[in-house]
Amino acid sequence: RSNAEKFEFQAEVSRLMDIIINSLYSNKDIFLRELISNASDALDKIRFLSLTDKEVLGEGDNTKLEIMIKLDKEKKILSIRDRGIGMTKEDLIKNLGTIAKSGTSAFVEKMQTGGDLNLIGQFGVGFYSVYLVSDYVEVISKHNDDKQYVWESKADGAFAISEDTWNEPLGRGTEIRLHLRDEAKEYLDESKLKELVKKYSEFINFPIYLWASKEVDVEVPSDEEESSDVEEKSESESSEEEIEEDDAEKKPKTKTVKETTYEWELLNDVKAIWLRSPKEVTDEEYTKFYHSLAKDFSDEKPLAWSHFSAEGDVEFKAVLFVPPKAPHDLYESYYNSRKSNLKLYVRRVFISDEFDELLPKYLSFLMGLVDSDTLPLNVSREMLQQHSSLKTIKKKLIRKALDMIRKIADEDPDESDKDHSEEAGEENEKKGLYTKFWNEFGKSIKLGIIEDAQNRNRLAKLLRFETTKSDGKLTSLDKYISRMKPGQKDIFYLTGTSKEQLEKSPFLEGLKKKDYEVIFFTDPVDEYLMQYLMDYEDKKFQNVSKEGLKIGKESKIKDLKESFKELTSWWKEALSSENVDSVKISNRLDNTPCVVVTSKYGWSANMEKIMQSQTL
Ligand code: ADP
Numbered sequence: 246r247s248n249a250e251k252f253e254f255q256a257e258v259s260r261l262m263d264i265i266i267n268s269l270y271s272n273k274d275i276f277l278r279e280l281i282s283n284a285s286d287a288l289d290k291i292r293f294l295s296l297t298d299k300e301v302l303g304e305g306d307n308t309k310l311e312i313m314i315k316l317d318k319e320k321k322i323l324s325i326r327d328r329g330i331g332m333t334k335e336d337l338i339k340n341l342g343t344i345a346k347s348g349t350s351a352f353v354e355k356m357q358t359g360g361d362l363n364l365i366g367q368f369g370v371g372f373y374s375v376y377l378v379s380d381y382v383e384v385i386s387k388h389n390d391d392k393q394y395v396w397e398s399k400a401d402g403a404f405a406i407s408e409d410t411w412n413e414p415l416g417r418g419t420e421i422r423l424h425l426r427d428e429a430k431e432y433l434d435e436s437k438l439k440e441l442v443k444k445y446s447e448f449i450n451f452p453i454y455l456w457a458s459k460e461v462d463v464e465v466p467s468d469e470e471e472s473s474d475v476e477e478k479s480e481s482e483s484s485e486e487e488i489e490e491d492d493a494e495k496k497p498k499t500k501t502v503k504e505t506t507y508e509w510e511l512l513n514d515v516k517a518i519w520l521r522s523p524k525e526v527t528d529e530e531y532t533k534f535y536h537s538l539a540k541d542f543s544d545e546k547p548l549a550w551s552h553f554s555a556e557g558d559v560e561f562k563a564v565l566f567v568p569p570k571a572p573h574d575l576y577e578s579y580y581n582s583r584k585s586n587l588k589l590y591v592r593r594v595f596i597s598d599e600f601d602e603l604l605p606k607y608l609s610f611l612m613g614l615v616d617s618d619t620l621p622l623n624v625s626r627e628m629l630q631q632h633s634s635l636k637t638i639k640k641k642l643i644r645k646a647l648d649m650i651r652k653i654a655d656e657d658p659d660e661s662d663k664d665h666s667e668e669a670g671e672e673n674e675k676k677g678l679y680t681k682f683w684n685e686f687g688k689s690i691k692l693g694i695i696e697d698a699q700n701r702n703r704l705a706k707l708l709r710f711e712t713t714k715s716d717g718k719l720t721s722l723d724k725y726i727s728r729m730k731p732g733q734k735d736i737f738y739l740t741g742t743s744k745e746q747l748e749k750s751p752f753l754e755g756l757k758k759k760d761y762e763v764i765f766f767t768d769p770v771d772e773y774l775m776q777y778l779m780d781y782e783d784k785k786f787q788n789v790s791k792e793g794l795k796i797g798k799e800s801k802i803k804d805l806k807e808s809f810k811e812l813t814s815w816w817k818e819a820l821s822s823e824n825v826d827s828v829k830i831s832n833r834l835d836n837t838p839c840v841v842v843t844s845k846y847g848w849s850a851n852m853e854k855i856m857q858s859q860t861l
């Protein structure tokens with residue numbers, strides 16, 4: 246094309262495309278849901294803009310917010326069209342090739358180590374999955390602020406952009422034309438496409454139409470005697486007399502033939518799942534809804550969900566999910582760019598999925614959505630962000646989220662003290678779910694204890710850890726307390742780098758001998774955690790490597806202190822006050838003659854190590 250401008254793909258994007266083109270990945274279906282998801286995003290965007298400016302929608306067909314799929318079997322073209330926001334020339338250049346998103350290299354890396362291509366959408370590069378099935382792709386797009394352009398590429402490192410002077414004007418929106426490879430001919434089959442839309446795009450909130458063929462019976466005049474004979478014979482089976490009557494009236498003879506016509510067939514039901522009563526929604530529907538929200542199309546079920554509505558001053562409906570796995574960048578970007586995974590709708594209209602005001606950071610691993618009737622529709626995102634109702638919504642969401650997590654534990658037979666060995670073999674799909682939750686998201690609960698003073702106690706209930714007595718299993722503070730020895734006032738714990746290291750610690754000698762249980766904290770974040778978690782259910786926490794440990798009767802040591810006074814003062818002198826604060830007789834040891842204990846408010850030895858490794 247004479248007016249085409251050529252561009253090179255950004256290097257990472259080019260690598261990504263190579264991987265996709267050469268992939269032997271068998272589930273090529275995923276491209277369709279990625280395109281539909283992009284179309285849906287583009288429709289959400291124009292609908293959002295139209296809240297404050299009706300003009301953007303234009304008139305006539307342009308006002309219809311829909312997605313249309315069409316096949317050209319002869320030319321082997323599959324096209325997906327939306328009436329969304331569209332892309333300007335600059336958008337096309339940036340979004341489809343020259344600016345790599347943060348997920349691009351992360352995804353390339355994943356793919357090189359045998360990662361699942363299915364997860365492409367989660368990395369923000371779903372568009373390129375079109376090259377699983379096509380060798381040439383055209384993107385025709387019209388944005389309100391620009392002319393209509395065509396982006397095209399054969400995935401050979403370059404793409405071209407031309408002003409569109411030959412296609413039919415789109416009005417507004419985007420049409421993606423896939424020139425299917427020979428191996429991908431199955432996508433020219435209408436029933437295959439219907440099946441895929443059902444499977445992957447059930448929860449898209451815009452109508453999806455397929456230009457579908459339909460066999461219809463049409464009456465055509467029959468000119469040949471022979472064929473009319475045949476017809477007479479077949480009809481005569483039902484009623485001979487009628488035919489005779491027909492003949493008598495001398496009507497022109499006709500015959501019925503099959504003819505193929507086309508019409509737009511609606512493929513999805515756009516009733517939002519969260520507006521339905523929770524009683525009417527099946528587990529399977531929730532699971533599918535989760536998959537579409539999370540762009541996670543593994544077969545894994547979410548660990549839990551909660552679907553509820555809030556009434557009163559602030560009305561909203563919400564669905565929250567605990568994913569089966571933590572997202573790839575959950576803690577990587579925790580302190581800088583972690584975005585909430587919650588979608589905000591106002592009266593069924595999608596507003597944003599980057600609303601950090603709805604959930605605290607530590608709960609950003611949750612997926613879900615909130616639809617509020619109380620929030621105003623026709624204000625800017627910035628205004629909305631400051632709306633007073635958000636605080637109320639946030640508070641309720643946190644409560645519900647923590648309840649939902651506690652329920653995972655309550656329903657998990659592994660968590661109960663009952664002996665389940667008799668029921669061995671009995672299938673319980675809740676079994677082991679809390680351990681799974683803890684392994685994926687335990688750190689988030691700990692960060693919550695640090696950050697959320699208001700819910701600290703609720704979060705502490707969710708803590709799990711191993712102890713000197715837990716026998717390799719996880720246990721909780723409540724269970725620890727139920728096992729405390731008579732007269733034991735404090736909850737004992739020890740911090741370190743691993744359970745194996747801690748088990749050998751001399752700090753445990755005295756406690757073990759007297760049969761006290763000690764919690765092992767082996768995650769670096771635990772040191773910070775314990776600076777915030779001072780007590781639980783009126784019990785104080787005591788780091789057993791720090792001063793202040795009280796076990797057994799103090800009176801017994803009193804005499805010893807007296808008789809060894811000379812030794813302790815000699816020692817204190819010998820070590821000098823720069824090195825130690827004091828030298829004391831204690832009952833915390835058994836075989837080891839002496840041990841270095843840190844002061845109550847000082848850093849533990851483990852904390853010293855953590856700080857050192859951080860400054861290196
Ligand atoms: P993501 O959807 O996660 O942003 P994609 O690779 O699927 O990543 O899409 C890349 C970008 O291309 C989108 O963010 C969007 O800006 C643009 N885009 C893709 N498809 C469309 C479309 N149908 N309409 C408008 N913009 C689109």
Ligand code: MG
Binds near residue numbers: 283369
């Ligand atoms: Mg996408």
